[in-house]
Amino acid sequence: MSMPDHLDMEEAEEERPRSGPRLPASLRRDQPLVPVDSVAGRALVVVIAILTFLAALSAGAALLAARASEQWRGAVANEMTIQVRPDPRRNIEQDMARAVELARAVPSVAEVRPMPKTESDKLLEPWLGAGLDLVELPIPRLIVLRLSSVAANDLVAFSQTLRREVPSATLDDHRLWVRRLSTMASTIILAGVAVVLLVLVAAGLAVAFATRGAMAGSRDSVEVLHFVGATDEFIAREFQTRFVALGLRGGAAGGLAAIIAIALLGFLSSAWSATPEADQLQALFGAFEIGWSGYAVVILVAAVVAAIAGLVSRLTVRHYLRAMS
Amino acid sequence: MVRFENVGLRYGMGPEVLKDINFSIAPRSFQYLTGPSGAGKTTLIRLVLMALKPTRGLVNLFGQDVSRLEAATLTDFRRRMGVVFQDFRLLDHLTVYENVALPLRVTGKEETSYRAEVVELLRWVGLGERMHAVPAVLSGGEKQRAAIARALISRPQLLLADEPTGNVDPGLGRRLLRLFMELQSLGTAVVIATHDIALMELYDAPRLVLADGHLHVDA
C-alpha cells in the first residue's frame, strides 16, 4: 500500500526513533490461527497415545495368532501319530515294530517314522525336567506318520486294524486339534480386530469432543476470522491442521511405545528360550516375533489414528460452523 | 453501496432497538454515525457486517439484498469491508504483525507476497517497532492502531470504525481522524461511529444520528 509519508504517526516518531528497514526472513511465527488450549491439547495427545498403544498391541496380538495358527496348520495338517502305551504284559519294542509294519501297508501314508526313545524322552523334558531317569517310568512311544494327501479315506480302517492287532496302540488324528486351534486363533484374530475398531471409534470420539471444546473456546476468534473474510473451509482447515498435528504426535508416541513393548516381549521370550516355559509358549504361539509386517501394522494403526483425528475434527468444525451461522 | 429500507431490529424478545431505519452510504463518502451511548450504533454496524439479521426491512449491500446470499458472496462482501471494533477484537495469541496480516492470510495468499505491505502499513500507523508484540502488552492506543491497520490492509471499499477514538487521548484521536480522511481521499467509503462531539467538530461531514431507535441524517 503506498500511503503518503506525512501521515506517519508523530507519536511513534517521538517515542521510538526509527531504525532502518528491517525485515526478518519470516515475520509470521508458526502460530495456528485458532488457538487450542495447550492443556487440553496435551491431554488429547496422551489419550490418543494410549488408544494407539492399545490398538497397536491388539493388532500385534491378532497378527501373532494368525501367524501361529498358520504354523500349526502347516506343520500338523498332514501328520498323524500312533501312540504305543507301555503294558507290563507286552513287549513294547515288538508292538512298535508291528505298528510300523501295519502303517507302512496303508496307501495314504507316505512316510512312517518311529520316534527313538531318546527323542520322545526329550519331548517330555520341558514338562518333567531333565535328569529324571525316564527308563523307570512307563512312557508311551510315538510313531509319526506323514500322509500323502489330507483327504485320506483309508484311515478309519487302519485305526480299527491297529486296535485289533496291537491293543496298546492308538491312532491320534491331529487334524481335529488343528481345527480346534484354528477356531481359537480365528477367535483371537476377530477379537483383536474388534478391539482395534473400538479403539479407533474411541479415538474419533475423543477428537470430536476436544474439537467441540476448542471451537467453543475460540468462538470469538472464529467470529473475527469470519469478519476478516475467512471461509468456513479455511477455518475448518486451520482446525484440522492443528488436530492432525496432535493426532500424529499421539499416534507416534503410542505406536513407538507399542513397538518398544513388542520388541521387549520378543527379547524376553528369546532370553527365556532356554527355559521350559519358553518351550511351552513357543509350542502355543510360535516364536514371539511379529517381524516386519507386525511393525508395519503398528505404524499403520498410528497413521490411521492421525487420519481419523484430521477427518473427525474437520467434520466437527464444519458442523459447528454451519450451526453458528 | 449500503442501503437500509425500513429496517427494524430487536434482540430476542426485547424492545425494538432500531426502528424504521432508512439511509444509504455512497462510495467514497465520509460520514459519522452518532448518538448517545446505547443508541444502537454498534448494532447498526453489526447489521452492515451481516453479523445480525434485521427483524424486518431490507438491507442492501453492494447492490444485493443480503437476506438471501450465498456463503461465497457473503465472504466476498466481508472482504470488501474493513471493520474496527469498539473492543478491537485482536486475536490474543497472534502478534501485531499476524493480526494485521490476517485479512490477507485468510485469502490463502503466500506470506512472502504480503509481508512488505504489512510492514509498511505497520510503520505508517507507528507500530513498526511493535510488530512482534502480542496484544496483551500493547497500550490502548497501540491496540486501536493495530485494529485500524487490520481494517485497512485489504484496502476495503467500505470502512466501518466503531468508536475508534474512544480509547485514546485527544491528540491521537485527531491523528486517527486525519488517517480516515486520507483513506477516504484514496477511495474508501468511511463510516465512523462516535459520540464524541468534539471529534466531529474537527472535520465537518454528514452525520447519521440515532435517537430513540430512529435515524435521521444531519447534512
Ligand SMILES: Nc1ncnc2c1ncn2[C@@H]1O[C@H](COP(=O)(O)OP(=O)(O)O)[C@@H](O)[C@H]1O
Ligand atoms: N447482544 C445483545 N443482546 C441484547 N441486547 C443488546 C445486545 N447488544 C446490544 N443490546 C442493546 O441494544 C441497545 C443498543 O446497543 P448498542 O448497539 O451497543 O449501542 P451503542 O453502540 O450505540 O452504544 C442497548 O440498549 C443494548 O443494551
Ligand SMILES: [Mg+2]
Ligand atoms: Mg457501541
